[in-house]
Amino acid sequence: MESKGCVFNIQKFSTNDGPGIRTTVFLKGCPLHCGWCSNPESQAQKPQILWDLSKCVRCQQCVQTCPQHAVQFDVESGSIRFDFKTCVGCGACVAQCPQEALTLEGEWKDVEDVVAVCLQDRVFYEGSGGGVTLSGGEPMMQPDFAAALLSRLKQEGIATAIETTGYAPSAVFNRLLPDIDLFLFDCKHYDWQKHYEATGVYNDPILQNLKTALQSGKEVIVRIPVIPGVNNQLDDAQGFCELFQTLGVKRINLLPFHQFGERKYDFLNRVYSLHGIPALHEADLEAFRAVFLKNGFDCFF
Known part of the structure; x- marks a missing residue:
């Protein structure tokens, strides 16, 4: 069992990564290479x-x-x-x-050191219905560390969530599933080929793992980062609906495109491919959201 993991941030008092007040632990490493990634420093699995x-x-x-x-x-x-x-x-x-x-x-940290930081805010979790969320990058890129951390948090009675791309071997996904209470499950595209063009990977394992999570009875919220030129047309919304209806998805969280991470690309001496593209706001996506509502989904920002 891996006792150390590469962590690039531990964010306290987070209110955007699951219900209540949470501590979000960001792990480095991601198998996807989305051009709009707001945490490009998370992609390499090392400091x-x-x-x-x-x-x-x-x-x-x-x-x-x-x-x-x-x-x-x-x-x-x-x-x-x-x-x-x-x-x-x-x-x-x-x-x-x-x-x-x-x-x-990025810093290599022991499981117990991370747990100790998380437990500092136990009273806030209990009072707000919060807990700890693993994020990234893709937390499942560090399966041994993620498994050990989730297990320890559950031993302490802490509610757990994971922000995931879902791109992981089924054996890894099934191993972590029992200690995860809530999946915040990203879906970038419904189309197999377009998903590859946008992220560098096909979505077959993502959809299989999403199906597994839904069938397990765990709470699952599918999140769609809505990106201009990638998946922001009304036809795209309908494509997502048709896919999600076959899988049994109920709740969908739309994430409007923003430019918050652009400057980090300069820090990494990398080209940001979406430079100059205007951010989207909730008002820009009301018609997009309406497609999901019309199809019977609980869809929210």
């Missing part, structure tokens, strides 16, 4: 350096400090370049940066 060029004075302390020689200074562009395949996330460069232009996203 990772983010570079804020607006704070950097090009002193090159990081270049001189890195024991793996994973940091280089590009004279032509005046940019710091990180070789993330070579970087081991030791944080030596972060410690030496005089302007705090570097941050380390």
Whole structure:
């Protein structure tokens, strides 16, 4: 059983990741590569350096400090370049940066250390009907750690939830299922090929795991990130409805597209493919939502 996991955030007093007041534990690693991802730092399953060029004075302390020689200074562009395949996330460069232009996203933590943080707010969970939510990335990318953490939380009588893409081997999904009270289950697209084009993976295992969760009797809320040019047309809403009716989905949470994570792509020296595309708001999606309501779903923002 894996006692350590790569965690990039533990967010207290969260009210958007399940009912009541919650603590959300964000685990690193995701098998999907959605162009709109608001947490691109979560995709790699190891600690990772983010570079804020607006704070950097090009002193090159990081270049001189890195024991793996994973940091280089590009004279032509005046940019710091990180070789993330070579970087081991030791944080030596972060410690030496005089302007705090570097941050380390991700830290290896023991299960008991994470549980201890979660238990600090037990009184708030009990008073509000809340609990602990595992998020990411994709928590099932770290199955041993997720299983151990969920088991310990259930031993403490804490309600559990998971924010998941559903993209995991069925053996992993079935292993974690007993200790999960609520699934916040993302569905990016109803169409097999379009799902691949948008995320880099096909949705076969996702739909199979969604079916398993629904048949288990667990509480399941399907969440659709509504993305311009990907799945935001009324025909898309109808396509989702037809799929969900065959699976037995009841509740759907629409997540309007936003640009909150755009700047992180600069920090990772990556191109953000949805730059300049306007965010969506609830008012923009009333007709989209109406399709689900007409088809008998409990659909909400």
